[in-house]
Structure formats: structure tokens, C-alpha cells
Amino acid sequence: MADVLTPEQRRKNMQHIKGKDTKIEVILRRELWKRGYRYRKNYDKLPGHPDIVITKYKIVIFCDGEFFHGKDWEVLRPRLEKSNNSEFWISKISRNRERDNEINKRLLFEGWTVIRFWGTDIKKKPEECIRVIEEVIFDAKVGRD
Incomplete structure (x- = not known):
């Protein structure tokens, strides 16, 4: 049986979810840095504050968490409909x-x-x-030549 959290425990868990320097961002940034790529992180001059921006090549990278960005939405949504606080x-x-799509289009x-x-x-x-x-x-690079 799954652990059932009290509303207070759940609230405390949710408060600790970070928006910047998440584990997945750090993994990707470390690999890019090792290979000599330089970037900006959480670049607030662009829509959506991309997690990683390689300005030299006009590349923005987002590191999306599966739950909050709705990976496999057609599977996740029906499961959420049966959960607490589903609406x-x-x-x-x-x-x-929707916001992810809007930001993609703008960029x-x-x-x-x-x-x-x-x-x-x-x-x-x-x-x-x-x-x-x-x-x-x-x-x-090829496009520049």
C-alpha cells in the first residue's frame, strides 16, 4: 500500500521542490562544462527563464520534470482524475x-x-x-558558414 501523507506532510514536501539548480540541471550542466561548452543558467532575459542557454549558438535548454510538465499526459491525466485535489x-x-508550448513558439x-x-x-x-x-x-556552426 502506498504511503498516505497528511496534508501538512505533503505541503512540506511540495515546499522543498526547487525551481533552480535541480539535480537534472546540474547533471546536464556538468557534462556541458566538461566538454568545454559555456552557457548561462536560468537566463531571465528570455521568455520562460530557460534552465540553460548557449547564447553563442542561440540554443535554449529546458530540463522538465515529468509530473509538473505532464509527461505522458494521456496516461497521467486519468490517474489524476482519481486522486485527491484532482481539479x-x-x-x-x-x-x-500550455505555457511550455507558448514559450517554445515565442523563442x-x-x-x-x-x-x-x-x-x-x-x-x-x-x-x-x-x-x-x-x-x-x-x-x-554549419549554418554560419
Whole structure:
């Protein structure tokens, strides 16, 4: 049986969820730094305050948590409908997904390349995430010539 938290315990857990320098961001940044890529973190000059920005190549990277950004929404949503406070969570995650799409469109319109990674992908396969970033950097370099 799953652990049932009191509202106070749940509130305390939720208060400790960070918005900056999360484990997944640090993993990705460390790998980029090791390979000699320089970046800005939590760049507030762009819409959505991207987690990582490689300004030299106009690349923005978001490290998205599966729950709050609604990974596999068609599976998660029905599960949330059966949970406590379902209206709140469905509304919150739906709005997060809408905002992510709006931010992607704005950044693309401004000429940025947007990359989004799921947290589990960063944790389990950081080298694949780096390969994706390096391919985008390569394309940006080729496009300059």
C-alpha cells in the first residue's frame, strides 16, 4: 500500500521542490562544462527563464520534470482524475503544458533553437542528451558558414 501523507506532510514536501539548480540541471550542466561548452543558467532575459542557454549558438535548454510538465499526459491525466485535489492538479499541469508550448513558439519566433529534456532522460542517458545538444551546435556552426 502506498504511503498516505497528511496534508501538512505533503505541503512540506511540495515546499522543498526547487525551481533552480535541480539535480537534472546540474547533471546536464556538468557534462556541458566538461566538454568545454559555456552557457548561462536560468537566463531571465528570455521568455520562460530557460534552465540553460548557449547564447553563442542561440540554443535554449529546458530540463522538465515529468509530473509538473505532464509527461505522458494521456496516461497521467486519468490517474489524476482519481486522486485527491484532482481539479487543482489537472488545471495546474494543463496550464504548465500550455505555457511550455507558448514559450517554445515565442523563442522559435525570436530565432532560438529550443531543446526540452525530461528529467529521467537526463538522469538515465545524459550522454544522449549531450549528443542532441552537440548536433544542434554542429548545425548552428554549419549554418554560419
